[in-house]
Amino acid sequence: MTVAVTAAGGNLGRLVVAALLDAGERPVAIVRDPRKVADLAARGADVRQASYDDPAALDAALVGVDRVLLISGNEFGRRIAQHTNVIRAAERAGVELLAYTSIPRADSNPMVLAAEHRGTEEVLATASVPTVLLRNSWYWENYGGAATHAAQTGVLHGAMGAGRVSGAARADYAEAAARVLTTAGHEGRIYELGGDEALTGADLAAAVGENVRYENLAQDDYAAVLRAAGLDEPVAAALADADARIGEGFLEVNTGDLTKLLGRPATPFRLSAPLSQI
Template identity: 70%
Template sequence: MTVAIAGASGQLGRLVVEELLRAGRTPVAIVRDPQKVADLAERGVDVRQAAYGDAAALDRALAGVDRLLLISGNEFGERVAQHTNVIRAAERAGVQLLAYTSIPGATENPLILAQEHRGTEAVLAESTVPYTLLRNSWYWENYLGGLAHAVESGVLHGAAGQGRVAGASRADYAAAAARVLTTDGHEGRVYELGGDERLTYAELAQAISEAAGKPVRYENLAEADYAAVLEQAGLPAVYAKALADADTGIAAGVLDVDSGDLQKLLGRPSTPAVEVFRAALS
């Protein structure tokens, strides 16, 4: 059985490749720039070049592939079309299972970030390729960009109110994806994936404080004010708006996943936030 990872040079993709290698599998790594994964090629990984927008390259890259992980792209506004290219190539290649990294409750999720996931899921629903939805909640690593500032200033900013986010480490989600790719019984399944910890931002601030050994408190802002803070920190306006909108969604509970699906796939609890923050600060 040939397993491929589309988007293998990204942070999640690399972790899935590592999980497969540890399990004794030698996967296919589909990437735009093979130079970024030259180290994986040296370790025996079959590196194939294809961008999500290049149908001919995708046909070559998916030749002989039985199971495929489609990691969602990061080009806002282009993702549904790009993902559709991969799905159509998977159909032509006769891929037996396509797993797609989506977002919790994608069909009803009001977040800006959910729109293209919802569109992709609709394409999959009408496709001929068997599929599994991996609806990943937040990565604790999503907070690392502002971690140093929070520690230095003693303040974690956000717009999540008292809402809870069921986060886990990126490695947890990678391990779950690898499990789906290498075991049977996942066709047609929708996995709502969230961690054991369902933390408010005040509790996230406590976790950062514990990891850093310095007091950090949470300061809640209005969505627009938080977007402005993110822009001032150097984030492009479109991303700042999407992240501030995500915090408003967290306040409404859209990322408070309690299905237990992640834990069942992992066969263990998820990684605590403080461990991720401590590793980043060290």
Template identity: 70%
Template sequence: MTVAVAGASGQLGRLVVEELLRAGTTPVVAIVRDPRKVADLAERGVDVRQADYGDAAALDLALAGVDRLLLVSGNEFGARVAQHTTVIRAAERAGVQLLAYTSIPGATENPLILAQEHRGTEAVLAESAVPYTLLRNSWYWENYLGGLAHAVESGVLHGAAGEGRVAGASRADYAAAAAHVLTTDGHAGRVYELGGDERLTYAELAQAISTAAGKPVRYENLAEADYAAVLEQAGLPAGYAKVLADADTGIAAGVLDVDSGDLQKLLGRPATPAVEVFRAALA
């Protein structure tokens, strides 16, 4: 059985490859746009194949002989459904026996801007010929690292999540869960709603940052538009700031408060606490 990771040079994809290598139970294929970014993986025995999500011919070559595939969602917003569809069609032609896709919690009803392309991709999978598994990942604690230094320095974590809770986990937790799905049986047709053990409000997130940094940090709740403005002032493009502020409004409504226990079952252990991720980043 050969397992492939599409998007293997990205942060999540690389961690999945590392998990697969650690398990050592199957040949591993890394599908990337730029093989130079994963030259170290090639040196360790990974079969590195070059393909872009939009290049059907290259994907046909990259998926030759692949039994199970992880499709890590792309990062070209606005083009993702078309690109993912190209990968799914190539997987059909290659006879892939299982395609696992990294989605978002409750994708079919999730109101977030970020959920739209995941919902579109899930619809394509639903009518495809490839057996599939949905890995609906909640937030990564690493999503908060971009503003971590400022929060510690200023003593304030800004957001627009109100009293909403986010069931986060580390990126490595989601990678380990994906690797488990790729290397064990019984996952076809399953939808896994994945979230961590901690379901934190932003006030509790601020406390976790405070604990990790050894400095007081408090949470200041803003209106969505005001939070988007703060993010723009911090240097984020307006469109991306809007997406992040919209995500916080979704958190306030509970859309990332996952309590299914699916992640813990796949991991066979608790998920990583937020404070550990923050402590490691600050170190």
């Protein structure tokens, strides 16, 4: 069985390929720039070059592939079309399983960030190959910059109110994806994936440091804080919207799916990484 991972040069993709290599597989790492994964090639990954915008290159990259992990892209506004290119290439290749990294409750999640996931899932629902949805909640690493700033200032800002986020380390989601790609019985499944902890903003602040407090802001005010931290307007707006939707419970996941796939507890926030690397 040959397993391929798209966007293998990204943060999640690299971890999935590494997990597959650790499991004794020789995965296909599909990347735009093979130089970014020279270390994975040295470990035995079969590196193939293709982008989400190049159907012909995707066809070549999926030759002989049995299972594919489609990692969602980061070009907002273009992702449904790009993901569809991968889905169609997987159909032409006749793969036996196509997995996609989505977002919790994508079919009803009102987050701005969820719209293109929902659109992609709609395309997958009509695909001619078996599919599985990996609806990942937040990575603890998403809080890296904010946690570092909060450790220095004593304040962690957000707009999540009393809402809770069921996060896990990025490596946890990568390991779960590798497990799905290398074991049987996942066709047609929808996995709502989140960590064992569901933390409030106050919980996150306390985990950063005993003298750190959480300050809840209105969504627009939090977007302004993010812009002041250097984020572009669309990104700041989307992240502030996501935080507000966390306040409504849309990233609180209590299915236990992640732990079941891992066969162990998910990584807690305080142990996810050194603060500078979160």
